[in-house]
Amino acid sequence: xxxxxxxxxxxxxxxxxxxxxxxxxxxxxxxxxxxxxxxxxxxxxxxxxxxxxxxxxxxxxxxxxxxxxxxxxxxxxxxxxxxxxxxxxxxxxxxxxxxxxxxxxxxxxxxxxxxxxxxxxxxxxxxxxxxxxxxxxxxxxxxxxxxxxxxxxxxxxxxxxxxxxxxxxxxxxxxxxxxxxxxxxxxxxxxxxxxxxxxxxxxxxxxxxxxxxxxxxxxxxxxxxxxxxxxxxxxxxxxxxxxxxxxxxxxxxxxxxxxxxxxxxxxxxxxxxxxxxxxxxxxxxxxxxxxxxxxxxxxxxxxxxxxxxxxxxxxxxxxxxxxxxxxxxxxxxxxxxxxxxxxxxxxxxxxxxxxxxxxxxxxxxxxxxxxxxxxxxxxxxxxxxxxxxxxxxxxxxxxxxxxxxxxxxxxxxxxxxxxxxxxxxxxxxxxxxxxxxxxxxxxxxxxxxxxxxxxxxxxxxxxxxxxxxxxxxxxxxxxxxxxxxxxxxxxxxxxxxx
Amino acid sequence: xxxxxxxxxxxxxxxxxxxxxxxxxxxxxxxxxxxxxxxxxxxxxxxxxxxxxxxxxxxxxxxxxxxxxxxxxxxxxxxxxxxxxxxxxxxxxxxxxxxxxxxxxxxxxxxxxxxxxxxxxxxxxxxxxxxxxxxxxxxxxxxxxxxxxxx
Ligand SMILES: Cc1cc2nc3c(=O)[nH]c(=O)nc-3n(C[C@H](O)[C@H](O)[C@H](O)COP(=O)(O)O)c2cc1C
Ligand code: SF4
Ligand code: FES
Numbered sequence: 001x002x003x004x005x006x007x008x009x010x011x012x013x014x015x016x017x018x019x020x021x022x023x024x025x026x027x028x029x030x031x032x033x034x035x036x037x038x039x040x041x042x043x044x045x046x047x048x049x050x051x052x053x054x055x056x057x058x059x060x061x062x063x064x065x066x067x068x069x070x071x072x073x074x075x076x077x078x079x080x081x082x083x084x085x086x087x088x089x090x091x092x093x094x095x096x097x098x099x100x101x102x103x104x105x106x107x108x109x110x111x112x113x114x115x116x117x118x119x120x121x122x123x124x125x126x127x128x129x130x131x132x133x134x135x136x137x138x139x140x141x142x143x144x145x146x147x148x149x150x151x152x153x154x155x156x157x158x159x160x161x162x163x164x165x166x167x168x169x170x171x172x173x174x175x176x177x178x179x180x181x182x183x184x185x186x187x188x189x190x191x192x193x194x195x196x197x198x199x200x201x202x203x204x205x206x207x208x209x210x211x212x213x214x215x216x217x218x219x220x221x222x223x224x225x226x227x228x229x230x231x232x233x234x235x236x237x238x239x240x241x242x243x244x245x246x247x248x249x250x251x252x253x254x255x256x257x258x259x260x261x262x263x264x265x266x267x268x269x270x271x272x273x274x275x276x277x278x279x280x281x282x283x284x285x286x287x288x289x290x291x292x293x294x295x296x297x298x299x300x301x302x303x304x305x306x307x308x309x310x311x312x313x314x315x316x317x318x319x320x321x322x323x324x325x326x327x328x329x330x331x332x333x334x335x336x337x338x339x340x341x342x343x344x345x346x347x348x349x350x351x352x353x354x355x356x357x358x359x360x361x362x363x364x365x366x367x368x369x370x371x372x373x374x375x376x377x378x379x380x381x382x383x384x385x386x387x388x389x390x391x392x393x394x395x396x397x398x399x400x401x402x403x404x405x406x407x408x409x410x411x412x413x414x415x416x417x418x419x420x421x422x423x424x425x426x427x428x429x430x431x432x433x434x435x436x437x438x439x440x441x442x443x444x445x446x447x448x449x450x451x452x453x454x455x456x457x458x459x460x461x462x463x464x465x466x467x468x469x470x471x472x473x474x475x476x477x478x479x480x481x482x483x484x485x486x487x488x489x490x491x492x493x494x495x496x497x498x
Numbered sequence: 499x500x501x502x503x504x505x506x507x508x509x510x511x512x513x514x515x516x517x518x519x520x521x522x523x524x525x526x527x528x529x530x531x532x533x534x535x536x537x538x539x540x541x542x543x544x545x546x547x548x549x550x551x552x553x554x555x556x557x558x559x560x561x562x563x564x565x566x567x568x569x570x571x572x573x574x575x576x577x578x579x580x581x582x583x584x585x586x587x588x589x590x591x592x593x594x595x596x597x598x599x600x601x602x603x604x605x606x607x608x609x610x611x612x613x614x615x616x617x618x619x620x621x622x623x624x625x626x627x628x629x630x631x632x633x634x635x636x637x638x639x640x641x642x643x644x645x646x647x648x649x
Contacts, residue, residue: 014622017634044621174577174616212561213617215630249524249559252615266518267551268558284516325620327579333621369578401578401620415581 004034005073008051008058010099012040012184013216014177018047019064026066032073039185041099042335043086045353051099056080086332086351091313091321094297095178095337097186103220106227109188115233117300121196122237124303126156129200135307137319138299142168142255142292143367143396143472145385148299151289154279155201158287163203165194166264166283166290169210169217170248170255173368175399178323178335179293183210183217186297187224191243193296195233196303197289198241206243207283208293209260212250221245252369252423256471257282257290259425270425271471292397294323314340318384326352328401329359345379348402359404363487367396369419370476373403373483394476409488410495413481414442420477431474434465438481450496455485504530505537509544517545519555523562532563568603568610570648572596573627576613579620584638588624589613591638595645609648 007027009020027033040047046062050072053059059078061068071077081099082088092098101108109115121129133149140146155163167190171179182190194206210218222245228234234241246264248254254263258272261283282288298320302310311319318340326333330352338347344364348354355361363373366383372393374381381387388395403412420435441458444450462478469475485492505526512518512525522545526533533556542549556562574580574589593599596609603610619625622634628648636644 013617013632014619014634017619017625017632018622042621047622171618172615174575175579175620176616177618177620180618213614217618246521247524248561249520250561250615251559263520265516266520266522266555268555270558327620327623328582333579333623335621365578399578399620401582403582407582412581415576 006034008036010040011037015040015047020048039098044334045332117303120303121199126200132307136302136310141294151279155287162286164283164288165197165203165206167208169293172252172255173397175327175401176397184220187221189297193299208245253425315384317386324398329356329404330402340384363403365401367394368399372479375487409484409491413484416480428470430465430468531566571610573612573614575625577616580624583624585624591641
């Protein structure tokens with residue numbers, strides 16, 4: 001076996017969907033191959049990608065078929081990983097381990113700087129940890145972009161017999177997958193962030209609420225928790241800190257933090273009115289930090305490298321890096337970690353590589369199903385919270401979906417309203433009723449029976465939903481619809497009844 | 499084992515403090531394939547709650563089902579990246595090929611066709627999930643060969 005060549009192949013869900021599993025099966029019996037299954041680098045347009053070591057670092061073969069094995073073993077035609085522009089032009093901090101390590105190898109995680117943040121957290125006082133986060137200016141990555149330190153401070157200062165740390169792994173926004181990559185590819189990074197949080201606020205128990213659509217992620221995380229437990233890491237100042245993975249059941253609104261808590265308690269995932277905020281009264285009425293997976297995954301390096309390091313990256317109101325997830329009709333879909341501040345155009349050109357063959361650009365949607373649409377004239381917007389807020393848009397969880405010339409904007413708008421109508425939790429009227437009426441109007445327009453009044457009605461309905469909905473599902477749902485009408489009015493008008 | 503006994507056994511296995519309705523229903527579905535509606539009184543009793551509460555949770559979550567699914571469950575992702583990459587066409591091809599509608603099971607009980615929201619496979623979309631197997635970059639022309647494996 002010693003003469004076998006080590007080949008690296010990702011075990012990430014998307015790498016497998018692209019064919020990595022076929023390669024593993026085809027090569028399983030080949031004695032000349034020693035296959036190591038890693039996380040994915042996130043350059044999914046190149047998957048399945050196979051790498052091997054060389055004196056100059058890893059060399060990669062792209063979109064590999066089983067028959068390519070002989071050229072790989074002969075070392076013919078590979079590309080040095082460090083000269084892949086899609087990867088070389090990124091600033092990888094949170095995703096630095098991707099494609100490099102085996103997800104469950106705790107020793108590799110530690111050798112590459114893992115657990116240093118946790119060590120630092122044990123050196124600091126809880127106030128010291130929170131101060132470091134304040135300095136870092138980290139804002140939550142789940143969508144609402146609330147300052148993390150502020151939430152932790154509230155939970156820390158609220159007196160209670162029990163406190164909880166909950167990682168939001170519901171990743172409901174279609175077009176986003178960075179949380180899934182972390183859960184599957186670098187699970188200890190999430191656990192480390194949760195442990196630091198527990199130490200800061202004095203929590204005794206942790207939960208990860210994972211969407212049902214991510215079975216591999218849940219399994220990997222459970223295995224990582226077992227490993228961390230064996231290594232006696234799930235322990236804070238001598239007290240056990242058990243972490244449990246709980247799976248959802250297909251409801252989008254259960255990603256909203258209060259609905260998530262209801263669901264964790266086993267109830268219908270209906271949104272709670274706030275205040276009280278979860279940091280004051282969350283799970284079972286106790287102070288609870290609900291944060292996104294990526295947020296937790298960012299925290300360990302803030303402690304190990306320092307808050308000022310984090311604050312030195314990005315723009316005035318948006319410090320650090322953002323994990324953009326490219327999808328739709330771009331040529332190079334994949335994960336892009338860069339400091340905040342690049343324009344949409346730069347991201348789509350430099351990383352997206354332009355449009356998929358045969359496609360012409362029509363619109364791009366940023367921030368998931370509740371995010372605004374931008375036409376080609378809107379691409380100079382810098383990717384940061386304040387610029388997006390000023391434009392009435394959101395970054396959400398960093399999903400970027402590109403639509404091409406074949407997209408029917410009326411049908412797309414209908415698709416969005418139908419989604420809201422399906423997913424509304426029903427707690428408030430503007431969203432529960434408004435989304436159904438909105439869907440009906442768009443169906444009418446799509447069927448050729450709509451009038452100019454219907455477009456005006458959609459506008460009014462949208463404004464009402466924006467202003468009067470209890471949570472951002474109803475409050476943001478009008479944005480993709482109204483921006484579709486705003487930027488592609490002719491398409492809507494051409495379908496109206498004379 | 500009668501249905502009633504099986505339900506009782508599962509209820510004993512998943513008992514927790516405090517009781518958790520969603521976890522209980524998911525456990526029943528995992529072992530039986532669906533949540534039998536006539537078991538609601540037993541479930542409510544075991545969880546010390548009302549039948550209305552149980553029925554409320556059961557009807558709320560899209561993944562909970564009250565009838566058995568077909569032997570193979572096919573789910574087409576309807577998320578935006580899949581939308582941009584033609585999941586609508588894919589779904590129509592599947593409907594035609596299986597001669598069944600979304601949410602329905604083919605006669606004979608072989609396939610259930612359904613949609614799903616994002617599988618996190620957006621960079622390799624459009625996505626089709628058949629049982630535990632996730633397929634990416636699926637072209638309408640590949641549907642037949644894909645289905646062959648399960649026929
Ligand atoms: C309808 C809706 C869905 C949401 N889905 C998610 C989700 O899937 N994942 C997530 O982290 N946050 C989601 N959020 C945001 C959460 O409510 C909450 O702000 C977030 O988990 C807090 O974590 P952060 O501070 O790290 O961003 C959603 C919000 C709304 C209104
Ligand atoms: S806006 Fe919609 S999802 Fe949010 S609380 Fe109201 S009904 Fe529920
Ligand atoms: S949108 Fe279909 S997998 Fe994400």
